[in-house]
Amino acid sequence: MRSSGESIASPLVRGVLAAVVSLGTAIAVTVIPALAAQVAGTRSAATALDAIIIGLNVLVLGHGGGITLSTGVIDGTVTLTPLGLMALFVLVSALGMRRVGYVLGLVEHDAGLRPRALGDAGAALGAYTVVYAIGVAALAALGRSVDAAPMIVPAFLSGALVAVVGGLLGVLRSLSRRPTDSSPGVRVLGLLPAPFDAVARAVLLALAGLVAVGALAVTGQLLWGIKGAAALFEQLGPGIVGGIVLTLLQLALLPLLMVWALVILLGGTVTMGTGTAFSLQGVETGLMPALPILAALPEPGPAPEWAIALMLVPLAPVVLGAVRLVRDVEHLDLRDRVTAWVAYPLVLMVVILLLAGLSTGGIGDGRLAHLGPQMGTLLMPLLLLTVGGTGAVLAFMATALIPWTQKAVTSLRSRVESAEEKERAERTGAGDPAPAQEDGEVHEDAPDPVEREEPAQAQDPVEVPAEELNPPADR
Template sequence: MNSSGQSIASPLVRGVLAAVITLGTAVALTVIPALAAQVAGTRSSATALDAILIGLNVLVLGHGGGITLSTGVIDGTVTLTPLGLMALLMLVCAIAMRRVGHVLELVDVETGLRPRALGDAGSALGSYTVVYAIGVGVLAALGRSGDASPMIVPAVISGALVALVGGLTGVLWSLARRPTATHPGVRVLDLLPMPFDAVARAVLLAMTGLVGVGALAATGQLLFGIRSAGALFDELGPGIVGGIVLVLLQLALLPLLMVWALVILLGGTVTMGTGTAYSLAGVESGVMPALPMLAALPQPGEAPGWAVLLMALPLIPLVLGAVRLVRDTRHLQRRDRVIAWVAYPLVTTVAVLLLAGLATGGIGDGRLLHLGPRMGTLLLPLLLLTVGATAAVLAIMATPLIPWVRASVASLRERVETAEQKERAEKGATAEQDSVQTQGATADAETGEDVETVGDTGTVEAEETVEVAETGASTDEAPEQPVEIPEDEVSRPADR
């Protein structure tokens, strides 16, 4: 009986203790900077109690809740969530529940999940979420004052969501084990059934890349306008401690700018007050709050025509996620592959829309009533990018397109080589025929010259023969003349 009670109470108690410790850490993260700002603010009339109340109000905003202000400067509801603070609070929750998971020893090195591991983890996570949500509601009630009134019900709901998401992440984190020489490692996503583990890996890869693209774009813009931001910071003159608090505030708001930059790159429009619009088509800006990081934003005007090409930046992680999905599901059956192919763009689209929704809010009832992405302008281009990237990757990697293209290229290359060989053969035959004809013509020419030489010789000989004949004929035709002998030559021998 005692053992059973201890086994039931242990996860519940550990979840409650983890929630209390997490709440204390969260209060310290917001109240201590507020107290530091109050001490450093020499021109401020706020007391330490006011600083604590401000810290509690910021804590409610960090969980995604809302507060109602009536300060005269800002009147109305503030619902803009500092995503940096929310991410930090989720990290604290994850670390706390990871420790609980390790203490409960949910995973055995040799056998894997121990018996009742999931039940103990669920009990600890449930008690953690309930206590944490109630604690956030209590802190919201304690943070009420004449100028600010946190909304309790939204604070409880948002606190429960932060505790649930962060705590579940911590529990899954505690299940992971690194591989050793004797035991294989345990991956958290491998615990999901197929093909959803492949979808989770692909979506995680795509979302990480998209957040990285937004961070890169926001950081680049801040660096580009750092002179304007520095000038406004010097004009405010917050001092050392006040400057540190101002920097921490901007760091808490920096993830908002990252998400807004991502929305713009995805083809959506971001509003930073009434009459303002930031998109790839251009900037319509107005009077902005005196925050140094906002001074680094682009100036009003139309964007160049090539700005639309920037949509290729978020397309890269979407393609990489689709490639990872196709490779991880290649060995599965067709039904599972189709489920994964359909789930990937839908889950990615929903995740981006949730992230953009968290980055949407308002400050008061004035010009800053609407801040963040216009969801209507984001949905269509986001669907086109996610579905288009997935379809393109599937057309290339999951269909016979690549083998067909390779076969077509090989066939075309073979035909070209055959045609070239045939052409070379024809050229060789033509060249050989021309060579033979040339040699024949040369031989005929040489034979003609010999004949002509012989003919000329015969002609000369014939002419000489004719001349001799003519000479003989002329000799025969001439009459013989009598030879006269002198008388002295006839009678001279007698004298001797």
């Protein structure tokens, strides 16, 4: 059995080591492509040190921090976060802390948490977060140059946020176990108390559907405008290595465009600089960055009248999550059901607003000072879709409306069938006269006609002698 000091030191040390490994991975992800672009750029006067500084600046932006530029072309603060790069850093943190959770052995063979499991996990996650955030701030300080100056305090806070979110996901993932013959399985959402486990499942289902909606919208638009994007790519002429770096940059921005597309389908407005706006009412374009992926965006002009009906597309995942929620909590008492019904649309709204807020930023102090969703235009449509969609599902599934409707339909059908049987009985009653027959019409209920006697057939003539027919005259 480990001593008290060892039980405390081991999680701290493992958290620190995991943070160092994660930081090294993050540096490799950003610095190596920058060095490759510098080596391939024959016309560029940038040195390897400049490429490393650029990579560190990209690392700070990928964590959600800000950079102050004074290049003459772009002057001001850059705060636009490439969500794809941020998602990659969160994944790196999750993988690092998942390994720590496995090594600490937080779950015993009987699928229960071992003693001091929560304390060890919290200590490891705390050490990981502190070291990771300090490392990001230190890299931001190292990335300062004459033209670019990463902001250290925002870099520390954003690094801590990425470490907490990714590390917590990794620890939770390490708790899951598949069932075996000797021990039961453990599901992460099953560790939450009711009804919040059902709310989490419903929210995750709705978010997966909404992300799929945004991805399909962006994919369809890129396929529609692929000619324009290819023409701009050829015009830039980045070369082989430069083309790879440019492609990686656009892949990092692709999740950002997915969130923007989702905001538009939810009824909000997305701006890409002064005089540029995208919404279901139409498109206004102005000056935009020279990225091939942006050349595939819709042409300016008013949207067709039926475009507002596209809001029904993101409504479908919201309704699907609400249906799952109602079915999962139907066995709980009324208080827990009401808690789940209220929590689902609120949590879903908060998560969507956080995603929209993370996708908002700017490049410099000029025309590109504001990029991303206009939060004021998103709030009311989002409230209508989430609360209205959940309320509609509750009205049909969680109230007596459906049983009452089924009972009313059954009662109406019974009355109709009874009336039909009564009418048939009256028609076939014993004392009722037969209905009059029309010419040429035969009724089944009419009595059989009286059989008529057929005339006797003519008998064969009897031969009579001629003498009897012609008696002789009197003599």
